[in-house]
Each structure stands twice: as structure tokens, then as C-alpha cells.
Amino acid sequence: MKKTGLNKVDLIFEAVDPKEVLTKAFNMSNDEIIQQVLESGLKGRGGAGFPTGLKWKYTAAEKETEKYVVCNADEGEPGTFKDRELLDRAAYKMYGGMTIAGKAIGAKNGIVYLRGEYRFLLPQLLRELESFHKLIKEIGYDFTIRYALGSGAYICGEESALFESIEGFRGEPRNKPPYPTTSGVYSKPTSINNVETLVTVVMIIQHGAAAYNQLGTKDSRGSKVFSVSGDTPTPGIFELELGMTVQEFVNEFGDGDTKAVQVGGASGFCVPRKKFNTTIIGFEGVPTGGSMKLFNSSRSMYNVLHNYLDFFAEESCGQCTPCRVGCQQLLKGVEHVKKGAVKSTYLNELTKLADTMKIASKCGLGQSVGNAFKTIVENFKEEIIY
């Protein structure tokens, strides 16, 4: 495990011999695998950050004989493009991670839910899947992976909406509980993990939890792949050790005029310059599924916010009231404030609405609309009003 530069890491894309790492995993007991993942401190790389080992432990504990491993490859968060790179360059490790998960929880079937816009990757992915199936057969293990394709709805990245979509229904989130570990796809216990999470698991098995633990902080172990975009001279995919401050990040990627960084995409948080030094990128500060968007002083934060709200008003599934109507109200509300059609104090009402959406929406989409709204309005109020 080599560390290069300031805190750039090359672990996730590191080449491994799949046969070697899988044989190693198959020689471990299910409990040992889960224990390794628990000890690694790995948290879901899709953004929500649920401890992966715990998810597996719960799914493993279910008595049901039919279980599923689902890989969430519906990378749709604005500004995230790291899973595309992983699918392109390290699909065999994603398949490996799914198979290891399958062993740990007692599932014989895996489903990759691939973002519709990534359909162009499918022929290549299927070729690699064919050789992967051959490989595990050779090792003497039984696990079958298939693909399900999304059609472009952002909401289908939400785990239960994703299950509905796989089952052929309209992609709408389910009520929770029950959680996927008890009742997921086809109402069977399901462990659903992000592409990067599954790839990371392979690396944890390869190097061991203790080695992986060397990276990151207490709350945010390891490294992660970031999608860097916006006003930066070096946009692209970068694997970085977790635990840096936004300032450290901006020092590396900023253009010298960075006024804000949107961490975690449209559903994430806006960090203004004055908070760069005190904000840690990770679960102790602002978590991210990988999206890092830099804005310099030429950008209107009103436009940024408007863009996000427009996105949510379109991409809410429309099922629950706080999200469907709340998104429209936030959008129309900021437009009216900007136009001067309502008093600027109307922003206070909208902030309260964002709070309601956070606690009363049915799923993570509606619950996170307020993140961008509140952090942009709080920090750039004058840009919204004038």
C-alpha cells in the first residue's frame, strides 16, 4: 500500500490477482470476513456511510435461504463520476466484492443495477463478467451475477426505489422499516452496496483490516475516490485519504479563487471559504459520495442553488408531499425572493420548510434537499437576495 504525494493514495485502483484474493476470502469463515470488514471501519461509499460490516452482519443473521447482493451502480449524484471509472477499470474487483459479500451473508445471487447512462459500458462489463463467472467456477464457488439497467431516474439510486425498479415497478422508495437487510429486492434479505464499497472490500481482504486502518481517521477510515469538478485546473478522479480539511483539498485543487466547495453533490453541503479550515471531509465533518465541486468568485451562488433545486423538483419521485411540493416551493420561493416578489425574510419560512423536509420526507432524497439549500442560503444570503 503506497502513499504518494500529500495524501493521494493508490489503493482502490491497485491491480490484484482476483484468483488469489478470492481464494483467500473463500478460505475464511463468513464470520471472519464480516469481522475483517467491521474492523476495517469501512463505511458505505455511496454517501450515506452506513458501516458495511454491520450491514453484512444483519443480512447474514436473517434466516431466509434466498438472499441477494445488490451492487448500486446507479451513480447519479450531480458531480459524481468515480463509479464510472471503477466500472471501466476495476469491474473484476466489483464482482469480487459482490462474491465475497455473497459468501459472508449467504447469498448465491448478485444483481448490478447499472445507471442507464452507463449502458455504453455494458458490453465490456458483460465480457468481464463472463470471465469472472469462469474464474469462480474454477475456484469451485457458486455465485451468479446479473445486470439490471436503470433508465435515468435519480431516485432509483435510493436503495428501496432501486429494488422496485429491479422488480419492474415504478422507482419509488418504500417505507422503512423493514430495511433491506430484512426485506430488500424481491422482499428477500439484501445487502446493497455501492460499487466503490465492494471494490474496497476486495482491497481490505487483500491487505487486511489492520493495514487498511492505517489510513484515515477514527470516524472515516481508509481512502476514497473523489470526483473533482468545477473551477479547478485539475478536474478528474482522485483517490485521497479521508480526514483532510476542505482547505487542504482546496490547496491542491483550487484555482486560487475558490469561494465555496459543494461537498457531496446536490444532496450535499456547501462549504464557504471562511469554513475551509475547520471543515473535515469525512463522516466527522461533511460526508461525500465523492462529488467535490469547486466554485470561484465568478459564480453566482443563486444560480448554483437554483440549479440544484430545479434538479430536485424534477427528480423527486413525487410520491411524498414534503419532497414533491417542498422542492417546488423552495425553487419558486428563491425565484420570488430574487425578483423581489416577496420579502427577503421569506427565506426564513423556506428554511423552516427545508427543516420539515429533512425530518418528514419519506426517503433520503427529500431529507437531503435542505442540505444544499440551508448551507448556501446561510452562507451566501446576499447573493440569493440581491
Next chain:
Amino acid sequence: MINLTINDQKISVTPGTTVLDAAKKLNINIPTLCNHPDLCVAGNCRVCVVEQRGARTLIAACALPVSEGMDIHTNTLKVRNARKHIVELLLSEHRSDCTKCYKNQKCELQALANEFAFGDTIFLDLVEDHNYTIDRSSPSFTKDDSKCIRCQRCVRTCSELQYISAIAVANKGAHQKISSFHDKPMSHVVCTNCGQCVNRCPTGALVEKTSIDYVWDAIYDPDKHVVVQTAPAVRVALGEDLGYDPGERVTGKMVNALKQLGFDSVLDTDFSADLTIMEEGTELLVRLKKALVDGDKEISLPMFTSCSPGWIKFIEHKYPEFLPNLSTCKSPQQMFGALAKTFYAQKRKIDPSKIVSVSVMPCTAKKFEADRPEMRASGYKDIDYVLTTRELAIMIKQAGLDFKNLEPAHYDSIMGDSTGAAVIFGATGGVMEAALRTAYEIVTGREVPFTNLNITPVRGMDGVKEATIKIEGCTDDWKFLEGAELKVAIAHGLVNANKIMKMVKEGKAPYHFVEIMACPGGCIGGGGQPIPTSMTIRQTRMKAIYSEDEHMVLRKSHENPDVIAIYKEFLGKPNSHKSHDLLHTHYVERDNY
């Protein structure tokens, strides 16, 4: 048992109970909107959110199963603020022309607004931002998207109870709406007009197409003779809209009210229900004879009842290959209509063109049925206007009648007599029971071998019911049926109808005769009945129907004196040429989308 506390009150409930139901047991009311006792949990309106101590977010009580040690609070500041916001949000998307709305004061959103959202409006009006449409294409109901709050009760009703899914959710986000296949008008899709969605819509988005004003116009037209017929299920439900608890029989008061409204003659659909039994029972026996004795392979069995226009449209859309299995008998409403402008007109010496024939039905599909082009056997439109139970209640209120204090009155003569057999048409299994009471007696000369004529195996709320009756001691004409076992089945709610149709399609249905009603519980749970309708309410109405039957002197269709008279004076005998002209019909194949 699971122990939890709600608002600091302890309660133990069975596992699987929702927090909403547990709270009900403690008499704690949690407001709801998308929730309906007949439907699966949706949890999408979020009005019922409650606070669970230790949870990151509020949780919808309707969708939250209890767990040990749960600490729930239903009325914290957080909850109240969220609820207020949610109701305000719904109002901002909803065209609130309440005073003009058909559902004014019967609207569940309005009731919530009254509790949570009075005073200044918080949010901006979104109604004009949406390109809302009003679909008036169905003869049975109007669909006004500007009143829709996306609770999806209608969608769940159409798929879970009726297995049709004529309406479903389309688009997402701000553009999400309840729509039909390719946004086609409701008249051009698989909709059966059953009105179950109308019955469950909490707002004015889905309402019956009302004929009230046309009926008033006819009543006040001195040139017109307006006859009205009332369906069996109306008399056990009308009271609910006029201040009575469910289950009250208001037959006499209803008849009096209709007279006071100004109808020239108040008659009973029960009369033509008895007539239906004579026609349909005979048709069944003829089919059985042709199939069993003559070995005629062309005869389609099982024979299906044809009283329920929602069911007729369902089979026309979904299983058109089985249309020959449908009885050719018109529904009682349409038999009545055809006779009102022929037999009745002759007897009363009235020019049939001057007769306006009105029916009061528990049903919205009857409005469609009355408009079918086949339904003009009299040379005129057999039924001019159909009123639902709800519409009649509105007319009674409009006329300022003190319904509760009305003296009971009797139906007028000529097509006003009825029997208990006709009354039970209103409940699932009723047509079957009535048919058996008569057919068995025709074949054996004896009453059906059930205590007090109550054929209990065909009664009750099971979705699909089956019964077998052994025919013994046949009269000479019917010797070929001696020892035969007549196998019958009954289904109510189209989801159950579909179960039977699947069996029939797979050749696994051993039945001779099948009764199907489109609505859950039969007509007592019809789409035109008072709102709300739930399983408990349907059961109460059903009890009232059977009690009405028990209280009748005559309980067998063939003993109805008006029926005996009409065969003697006008029709000849069941399935006669004249009967066929006036009382029988044919069906059409329709698209399945």
C-alpha cells in the same frame, strides 16, 4: 405482545400492529390522508408523522410497525409544525375553490386545513404553474387533476381491489400525476366506471358526474311524467348521508322523500330484480338442458350473472372470449327502464316520449350502462338519468326535507312490488341466493332445503365463495337434472372476479353458475354509496339487507304479484320473444388498455 408508550401512555399490542392503530386503541387520534382501511399502506402523504424518541427523523405512523420499548409522541411541537407544513404544501398544489366544489364540507383535505392550516397562507400558489386538466370524458365521473393531492388511494383501489389499473402514477417530481395509459381520456381506457376510486378520493379530484339538475328540470317540467326506481342497496345506506349510523334501513322514509321531491311515481328496482331472476333462472336451466341433455357443444358454461355493469365492462375489456358465458339478461335497472316506457306507459296510458325514467343506484357504472347504445329497446333511452345514493341525499337536503321525521310510505303500484329475494341483490351472493330459491323450486316443486330459505353458504364477505347444491326429487319436466350437483361460485370485487376468470380460462372452474359483482361486498359497497365505505360499514349494510329480506312477507321472486301479472298481461313467459326484445341484450369486445 409488544409493549410501547404513546404520549407517555403504556399499551401492549400484537406484533405487526402499526403505531397508528395502537394509538387508536388509546383513543389518540393521529390525522391521516393517504391511509384507507381497504387499501395497503402507502405512507406518502406524511400527514400522520409522529416522533419516535431516538429516531433521526419523524416517521409515518400508518407505516410504522410497533417495536418493543418504543417511545412515541404524536403531538410535539416538531410534529405539529411538520403537519402544518405538509397540509399547507398540499393546499398550495390544490385548486381550493372550496365553496364551489362538489366535495365542499366532505373533503378530507378541507377538514385537515381547518385543523392545521387556518390563517395566513405560508407558501406560494403552485396551481397556475401546473398544466392541470379536467377529464370529463367518462359518463360516470369527472377527474380534476387540480384537486388531486397524489395520495394514490385511487391508484391502489384500481389495482388492489379491482385488478384494472386504469389509472396509475405517471411522471415524477413536480410533474407527477395520476393518469391513464398514454394520458388517454378515461372513456377510452380499460376503466370499468365502478367508482371505487370516487368512493375513496379524499378530495374533489374524482367525483361522480351528477345528474341532479337534469332530474330537477324533469320534475318541474309539467309535460313530463317522471318515474323513479330505487336499487336494493340504496335503502340500507342512504341514511348514512342523512344523519343515521350505518346499517339503518330507511326504505319507507326514502319512498316518502322521493314522493315529496315530486316524482310522479316511485317504483322499485326490486321488481325488476325479481324479473331478472325469472329470466336469468330460466336461461340457466335452458343452458343446462341444452348442454346436459341435448349435448350441445355450443352452450357456454359456467353462466355468469350480468347485473353489475362494472363487471360487464371488465369482462368486455379483459376476457372478451368469455362474453358468450354472460347471461344475456339486462341488469334490473335496464329491464325496469325498458318496461317503464312500454308496459308501464301502456298501463298508465301515458305517451312514452313524455316519460322520464330515473334510477337511484349505489353505483356510478350504472350511469355508463344507461348510456350504452343497446339500452334503447323501448324505442327511447330506457333510463334517462341515474342518480347515486349520494346524489339522492343531496336532493333531499336541497328540498329541505326533515328526513329523520318523515313518515314511512309505500312504493306505488305497477312495478312497485318486491320480494326478499330481490332485496338481497344488494349484497354479494344475493343474486345467487335469489336464483337458487326460484330455480330449485321450478325444478323440484319444493323450497330450497335451507332453514328459513337462508342459503348461508353463499353469504358473507369471503372474496370467492363456492357452494354445491344437490338437486333431488325433480318434477317430470326436469328429470334430467335428478341427482345432479349444481356447482356455483360467487365473487365480489374485480380482483376476485379475475381469480375466477383465470380458473375459467385455465379450464379449472367446475361451476355451472357464477355470480360476479364489481364492487367489494356487492352493491352495498358500490362506488355511488355514501363516503366513507369500509369493511365494517359494508358488513353493517349487509346485515341490514338480510334483515330487510327476513322482514318481507314474500321472499321468492316467482311469488312477486307484479311479476306474475306482467308475464300474464304483457311478456308471456320467461325468455319469450317479447322478453328477448326488451329484457335481454348483447355485449361488445373492448381493448385491454
